[in-house]
Amino acid sequence: MALLWILVLAVPALATVRDEPVTLVIIDPPGDLASGESHIMTLRFEAFRTASVEAIKVLGQGWSVATLGDPGAMILNTGETQEVRIEVTPIDPEEPLEIQYMADGKDHRASFDPRATGWKPGVAELRGDTPPRLPSSRDFARAEPYPPTPPLAEQDPQFAVGKMDPGMTTTSIRVTGRVIHSRRRVIGGAQDDRIDIGADGATVRIFDWNNYLELELNSVVTDEAGYFDVTFDWYTWPGSDTYPDLFVRIEASSGVAIVHRPNNANPFRWDTDIHHNFNGTLLEIGERGVFFDEPALQILTSLTRTWRWFLDESGRDAPMLGVSWPDGDTSAWYSTPSGTMHISSGRSWREDTHSHEYGHHISYHFIELPTPDYCNDICDDPGRCSHCQWCEENPRDAWSEGFANWIADATTLHWDTEYEAPPQYHRYSDTVGKCGEDGLYNDAWSTEGAFQALLHDIQDYSMDDDPVAEGFHDRLYLGTEEILFIHLETDYWSKSAENFIEKFMFFYPEYSARLWEVARNCGFTGIDTVPPITPTP
Known part of the structure; x- marks a missing residue:
């Protein structure tokens, strides 16, 4: 991995992990109603861990709304569902509805447009x-x-x-x-x-x-x-x-996967x-x-190819997941513990985002997906903490996001030879970049791009040799087997770049010297003052 002098703008990655214990599905949406025509729809809440649900409201400037049998504050146990029936009558059916509720003390809002496509064929x-x-x-x-x-x-x-x-x-x-x-x-x-x-x-x-x-x-x-x-x-x-x-x-x-409109089961x-x-x-x-709604097929295509890549490389069949689209305007995220993906309209065509979020899906079901802690005033958005590829967060989030980045990188790498068209977007990491927040190379142990670069250099078949890298070079070209073995088959206790390197050297001592130099080349320092043995070309 050549360390090049590249200043990467600190645009938030906007592809995150969120703790959202309750999902909402709208049953029998109103569809095309005439002004003054009433309809009863059902809001179905499902808990994926024990959680509270309260303060349920349905609002809309062009609607008259009545709750039938308000349940008040609820405690839902894992796997439990609760349905709330709402009678809606449009005064101006051109206006959307907004559903608000609190789940475990966090505010949730879902905008619902009965006229939108995707609710019926x-x-x-x-x-x-x-x-x-x-x-x-x-x-x-x-x-x-x-x-x-x-x-x-x-x-x-x-x-x-x-x-x-x-x-x-x-x-x-x-x-x-x-x-x-x-x-x-x-x-x-x-x-x-x-x-x-x-x-x-x-x-x-x-x-x-x-x-x-x-x-x-x-x-x-x-x-x-x-x-x-x-x-x-x-x-x-x-x-x-x-x-x-x-x-x-x-x-x-x-x-x-099932790609559906937000809050729609179909x-x-x-x-x-x-x-x-x-x-x-x-x-x-x-x-x-x-x-x-063409992007729904684009998203499904990206996820199918990522699923297939993981099945081919690991022999493991990842569970089916629900994908909510278009969910918002600019972001994408993976929700735990429901194990669902959310793609905004701004990420509709981004194959790298779709594969990245599927990387979180793989981690959640086969490894572990730590609860993120993005809030450090670096790459954070107003009202929402986020992260960037080349700016530091913390070791666990660097591992989580870096691994998902590598999944997107490795998955899309060969689409141009295996499929009829290459991807428009990928997460290729052949260079290590600087953080746009401070213009510096950030601490590799806490930076997702550095961990992605390390995995990329272990896998790839090109051996970079760049003088800017202070004499350290890419010395490995192993493919995916060793990377996936460490992640899937070992007691990978700390979920960090440090533990990955330790485990890799333990299980593959014959590659210790080369891995040491690859890691140094990607910006990781302090592994050992002296390499395990003198690296050889």
């Missing part, structure tokens, strides 16, 4: 014929749909009766196509200079539409380029429909048109894009 528009499938560079792991398609007998009681009819016949029907989303080709490029990218890991569900009833016939998850191919059996018996009325629903969800969804009385055996729906 949008349109999966036809962009053209499905292009030929290019050869894959390798076999890519694919998640399963979530939730899976329920058995037909559970959806339609008549199916169980019809299946016993001796006159029942079966027809296999295949549905194929591709799901895409569009983004700008380069950072800051023209709005119309866009590239279509296959939606990696989106769930595709096949439905029969029958008098506003939806019978789910099968489901599948798109591959790394957005293609899907799924077959289902259509059953007929005397008195039943001879041909199905088919439509396809695309969801920003899978066993990896994923973003888009439906095709209905193919009435389909009497064939192959339905090709073509290449489908979405007009609204």
Whole structure:
């Protein structure tokens, strides 16, 4: 890792960890109401550890609001839910609603616009014929749909009766196509200079539409380029429909993640048109894009590729997580103990942010995610403490954020060779930067960028040699195995760069000398006055 004289502006990273023990989901949102038309919606609070909930208010200048059976102050135990019913009547339905409540003494606010997209299915528009499938560079792991398609007998009681009819016949029907989303080709490029990218890991569900009833016939998850191919059996018996009325629903969800609007339990969804009385055996729906809420598919694609990278490198299948988007204007964060991710509109297209937050998800479920302490008057925002890549915080936060940075770095490093398009954003750390707050190299032991740089140099296959680094150079190129072993398999007690280096030297003594020089090259001092042995080129 070459120590270059680079002054990095101290823009807060705005990707943090927050302690939020209670989640809020809106059940039966009001939707499009006429002025004076009342609607009852339900607020469902769920606790992920024992917490208090109180001072629940629903406000809106254009609304009349009444709470039905106000529960007052509540104590929710871990896993417990509490529902509060609210009657809302719009005076001016163009105005949004705001939900306020206190959880464990902290103020929470959720803005809710009933007219916003994402609460009900949008349109999966036809962009053209499905292009030929290019050869894959390798076999890519694919998640399963979530939730899976329920058995037909559970959806339609008549199916169980019809299946016993001796006159029942079966027809296999295949549905194929591709799901895409569009983004700008380069950072800051023209709005119309866009590239279509296959939606990696989106769930595709096949439905029969029958008098506003939806019978789910099968489901599948798109591959790394957005293609899907799924077959289902259509059953007929005397008195039943001879041909199905088919439509396809695309969801920003899978066993990896569910991307949904804030306080909404359902994923973003888009439906095709209905193919009435389909009497064939192959339905090709073509290449489908979405007009609204495209970043939901971008976020899901980033998370699917990060999940796949971690599965390939570690053999571990990370749990599914919920992703709230667009949540705010500029920030991103990972919530504990609910294990949920929040992405703002300003981070919609940032693959590095999506992968970074997934790095916190990995830490939370497989290592540990310390409660952060960002408040040190460095890189803090008004009313919200934050952190920067090259400015010091403390050893534990430097480890937590540095590890998540490295996940984003390592994950996106090879997208240009493995997938159809490189990422627009990544967390590459081939240089160590100065803190923009003071223009200095900050203490490496408390700086997340320094720990990320250390992990990057252990992994990468380029060996930097820069004279500015006071004679110390990058001497390692091991890949990810040793890094993940230390993090996942050892008693990694202090969660700091210091303990990582100690553990690494203990388990891999043959690399001690090289690691010593790599660490010095990344700004870590005081490890030992004399290296374990004289480093060699």
